Amino acid sequence: MQPKRLTLLGSTGSVGEQSLSVAEAFPERYRVVALAAGRRIEKLAEQVRRFRPEFVSVAEAAGARELRERLGPDAPEIATGDAGLDAAAAHPADLVVSGLVGAVGLAPTLTAIRAGRDVALANKEVLVTAGALVLREVRAHGVTLLPVDSEHSAIFQCLAGQRLEDVAKLILTASGGPFRTWDPGRIARATVKEALNHPNWDMGPKITIDSATLMNKGLEVIEARWLFDLGPERVEVVVHPQSIVHSLVEFVDGSVLAQLGLPDMRVPIAVALAHPERLPLELPRLDLAALGQLDFEAPDTKRFPCLELAFAALRADEAAPAVLNAANEVSVAAFLDGRLAFPEIAAANAAVLDAHARKVGATALRDLDDVAEADRWARAQANEWLAGAGGVAS
Amino acid sequence: MQPKRLTLLGSTGSVGEQSLSVAEAFPERYRVVALAAGRRIEKLAEQVRRFRPEFVSVAEAAGARELRERLGPDAPEIATGDAGLDAAAAHPADLVVSGLVGAVGLAPTLTAIRAGRDVALANKEVLVTAGALVLREVRAHGVTLLPVDSEHSAIFQCLAGQRLEDVAKLILTASGGPFRTWDPGRIARATVKEALNHPNWDMGPKITIDSATLMNKGLEVIEARWLFDLGPERVEVVVHPQSIVHSLVEFVDGSVLAQLGLPDMRVPIAVALAHPERLPLELPRLDLAALGQLDFEAPDTKRFPCLELAFAALRADEAAPAVLNAANEVSVAAFLDGRLAFPEIAAANAAVLDAHARKVGATALRDLDDVAEADRWARAQANEWLAGAGGVAS
Numbered sequence: 141m142q143p144k145r146l147t148l149l150g151s152t153g154s155v156g157e158q159s160l161s162v163a164e165a166f167p168e169r170y171r172v173v174a175l176a177a178g179r180r181i182e183k184l185a186e187q188v189r190r191f192r193p194e195f196v197s198v199a200e201a202a203g204a205r206e207l208r209e210r211l212g213p214d215a216p217e218i219a220t221g222d223a224g225l226d227a228a229a230a231h232p233a234d235l236v237v238s239g240l241v242g243a244v245g246l247a248p249t250l251t252a253i254r255a256g257r258d259v260a261l262a263n264k265e266v267l268v269t270a271g272a273l274v275l276r277e278v279r280a281h282g283v284t285l286l287p288v289d290s291e292h293s294a295i296f297q298c299l300a301g302q303r304l305e306d307v308a309k310l311i312l313t314a315s316g317g318p319f320r321t322w323d324p325g326r327i328a329r330a331t332v333k334e335a336l337n338h339p340n341w342d343m344g345p346k347i348t349i350d351s352a353t354l355m356n357k358g359l360e361v362i363e364a365r366w367l368f369d370l371g372p373e374r375v376e377v378v379v380h381p382q383s384i385v386h387s388l389v390e391f392v393d394g395s396v397l398a399q400l401g402l403p404d405m406r407v408p409i410a411v412a413l414a415h416p417e418r419l420p421l422e423l424p425r426l427d428l429a430a431l432g433q434l435d436f437e438a439p440d441t442k443r444f445p446c447l448e449l450a451f452a453a454l455r456a457d458e459a460a461p462a463v464l465n466a467a468n469e470v471s472v473a474a475f476l477d478g479r480l481a482f483p484e485i486a487a488a489n490a491a492v493l494d495a496h497a498r499k500v501g502a503t504a505l506r507d508l509d510d511v512a513e514a515d516r517w518a519r520a521q522a523n524e525w526l527a528g529a530g531g532v533a534s
Numbered sequence: 535m536q537p538k539r540l541t542l543l544g545s546t547g548s549v550g551e552q553s554l555s556v557a558e559a560f561p562e563r564y565r566v567v568a569l570a571a572g573r574r575i576e577k578l579a580e581q582v583r584r585f586r587p588e589f590v591s592v593a594e595a596a597g598a599r600e601l602r603e604r605l606g607p608d609a610p611e612i613a614t615g616d617a618g619l620d621a622a623a624a625h626p627a628d629l630v631v632s633g634l635v636g637a638v639g640l641a642p643t644l645t646a647i648r649a650g651r652d653v654a655l656a657n658k659e660v661l662v663t664a665g666a667l668v669l670r671e672v673r674a675h676g677v678t679l680l681p682v683d684s685e686h687s688a689i690f691q692c693l694a695g696q697r698l699e700d701v702a703k704l705i706l707t708a709s710g711g712p713f714r715t716w717d718p719g720r721i722a723r724a725t726v727k728e729a730l731n732h733p734n735w736d737m738g739p740k741i742t743i744d745s746a747t748l749m750n751k752g753l754e755v756i757e758a759r760w761l762f763d764l765g766p767e768r769v770e771v772v773v774h775p776q777s778i779v780h781s782l783v784e785f786v787d788g789s790v791l792a793q794l795g796l797p798d799m800r801v802p803i804a805v806a807l808a809h810p811e812r813l814p815l816e817l818p819r820l821d822l823a824a825l826g827q828l829d830f831e832a833p834d835t836k837r838f839p840c841l842e843l844a845f846a847a848l849r850a851d852e853a854a855p856a857v858l859n860a861a862n863e864v865s866v867a868a869f870l871d872g873r874l875a876f877p878e879i880a881a882a883n884a885a886v887l888d889a890h891a892r893k894v895g896a897t898a899l900r901d902l903d904d905v906a907e908a909d910r911w912a913r914a915q916a917n918e919w920l921a922g923a924g925g926v927a928s
Contacts, residue, residue, distance in 0.1 A: 297789060297791060298791065300694060300695030300696060301694030301695025301696070301810070302694060302695070302812075303810075303811060303812070306811060306812035308819075311822075378822050378823050379823070380822075385792075388794070388822075390819065390820070391812050392812050392813070392814040392815070393801055393804045393805065393808070393812045393813050393814065393815045393817075394795055394796070394798070394801050394815055394817045394818075394819055394820070395691060395793060395794075395795050395801050395805060395812070396793065396794040396795055396820050397691060397692065397791060397792070397793055397794075398779075398791070398792045398793075398794055399789060399790065399791055399792075400782070400789075400790040400791075400792055401788055401789050401790055402788070404788070407787055407788050407789050410787045411787065411789060414787070416695070416697075417697060417700065418696075418697070418700035418785050418786050418787045418789070419786070419787050420786040420787065421786070421787045421788055423787075423788045424788075425702075425784065425788055426784070426788070426790050428705075428772050428774075428782075428830035429772050429773070429830050429831050429832040431830065432829065432830060432831065433827060433828070433829050433830070434827070434828040434830075435826065435827050436822035436823050436825065436826060436827070436828075437823050437826065438823040
């Protein structure tokens with residue numbers, strides 16, 4: 141069997157590094173052919189020495205020079221900037237791991253899809269901001285999107301061997317975040333430090349705040365809607381504090397399939413890399429008897445209104461999820477800066493989504509310009525809201 | 535699409551009736567072509583009127599006469615006895631539901647397999663007493679065995695779209711039975727009435743006692759070993775009192791898939807009838823948030839030694855599971871008759887299995903005669919043990 145040719149976009153980030161560590165453990169199965177990174181040149185140089193890719197891309201010309209100096213005569217082809225990232229995405233490969241963080245990941249992921257590559261998708265923005273557009277391209281080019289985060293990987297695994305028309309609903313699990321058991325008054329006074337204290341996963345500040353507001357779960361609902369091509373009325377959320385059941389699928393016959401496991405990103409990464417096979421990983425195993433108990437409760441959309449905003453955005457138009465996402469980036473940054481109280485994150489997001497809904501006619505996403513415009517408009521609206529009556533600073 | 539041609543062996547029993555009710559709800563998908571029943575002629579006549587099968591088989595000539603009288607000139611071909619049952623099993627069909635209760639189900643199920651029919655298997659004895667033989671026939675004739683009980687259906691569903699070589703282990707869930715929380719002294723004094731009080735399922739007395747001893751779970755371990763062709767070292771049991779998670783599969787990458795649902799036999803029946811599709815059933819749905827909690831604990835093989843006997847039988851030889859099953863039928867009957875204390879069920883079973891192990895050389899199952907001989911020998915041994923030092927009566 142020929143090894144699978146892998147390209148990593150965002151190779152020096154967390155998903156990139158963990159993907160490389162999985163690939164490295166199975167050298168007969170994987171050949172890393174292209175790496176794209178930003179400014180962490182020393183780490184990238186080390187990866188190039190380990191995996192000897194055919195093609196490398198970095199953010200800037202200075203980084204490319206440093207990489208050439210570090211690698212000497214063994215350096216592969218090195219490109220830079222957006223063009224370099226695009227060339228990496230289109231490099232001949234069997235699977236492209238889309239692990240860049242933030243909006244920068246969208247364009248190269250679309251390039252990979254249009255080049256006919258299967259994509260292991262770890263970048264949230266791709267489907268949150270441009271889901272309708274991406275889904276059309278995925279269909280047009282007949283490629284497979286393989287989710288890398290734990291919830292969508294769970295659903296993907298539960299759907300193996302099943303027909304999409306037999307699905308009654310997808311049930312995403314949510315840890316409930318650090319304020320799950322707090323009353324509304326205490327949530328209203330929540331500090332940045334309290335919001336950053338996530339019970340189960342160690343993540344960056346933005347996503348940890350999103351976990352506290354349940355906006356993160358809302359964004360995952362949006363991703364699920366596009367990833368699995370099911371309407372928002374067929375997506376649900378259940379709170380499950382232990383984060384052991386990563387998500388579930390209910391079928392039309394009432395049967396429910398669930399995927400479980402200890403929280404470890406290497407599992408969904410390995411599932412995506414090896415699909416439709418599985419890799420023998422040497423990891424601690426789930427022991428249900430030792431664990432003893434799994435708890436479930438309904439999400440409280442009164443205390444955590446951001447979750448409902450995601451469903452509202454999906455029911456609105458193709459651009460509304462991008463609008464919600466951009467507004468949320470602005471409001472979370474304001475909360476982290478101390479300019480906004482915790483409940484005002486949701487208030488700001490809701491205000492911007494409402495303003496979008498009041499615009500005449502539905503907004504479609506024809507291309508990346510439409511996505512950028514929705515993003516730009518929403519950020520401006522959110523900043524206006526912050527400057528006005530809504531913000532703490534007002 | 536042509537409707538699927540269904541044959542029901544044991545059509546007037548619980549699985550037979552529920553299978554017919556599922557098939558009846560989807561007349562465009564199913565055509566019932568043959569029915570085999572025992573002595574419930576009135577019910578069978580009603581089924582024949584509803585489904586108009588091409589072929590019917592009953593236990594005795596008197597029953598056939600009664601059926602002809604009840605049906606009049608519309609009666610289909612009616613056969614009797616073992617030959618009739620065999621003819622029903624071999625009747626041209628796409629799927630044979632093996633729903634006969636007890637040892638009588640084995641021969642016609644083998645006939646169906648040898649005739650190249652896929653089999654929806656609800657009869658426990660087929661794989662418990664003759665697993666090695668049945669597995670060889672299934673392989674030789676390239677047919678599919680579709681499990682109908684909830685635990686094996688759960689595993690079957692978790693294995694859809696997966697490769698058997700990627701399975702680390704099967705994890706069967708057990709309710710733990712009515713004595714799950716009892717101390718050994720109380721279990722030793724357990725009455726028949728207490729043992730018949732099963733928490734989650736309403737079943738016959740023999741299987742309810744087997745649930746109290748965990749022998750039922752042991753027999754399911756034996757079935758799973760043959761149904762999914764995995765060694766006993768890759769089968770585990772976890773106690774789960776709510777009977778919501780019907781079983782799980784752990785894969786080599788540490789990922790675990792589980793099937794969940796409210797306890798309702800129509801779901802696994804529908805899964806077997808519709809495979810690889812699913813049927814839209816109008817049943818109450820699982821609501822995890824309303825349920826709140828799922829509990830798990832390790833099975834206590836000290837208090838419930840019958841479970842371990844099943845693994846021991848699988849490690850012994852091809853005939854040992856049939857020996858254990860026959861011994862258990864004798865010992866459970868003796869308990870129900872008040873001739874044996876509850877812990878002596880396991881003691882009797884263990885004694886017979888030990889005696890089998892002391893025989894020289896491994897016993898293979900070449901044909902049904904070997905199965906019958908293992909059964910006969912074990913019953914004699916069990917009765918000898920009961921008459922001897924072991925029994926209450928002694």
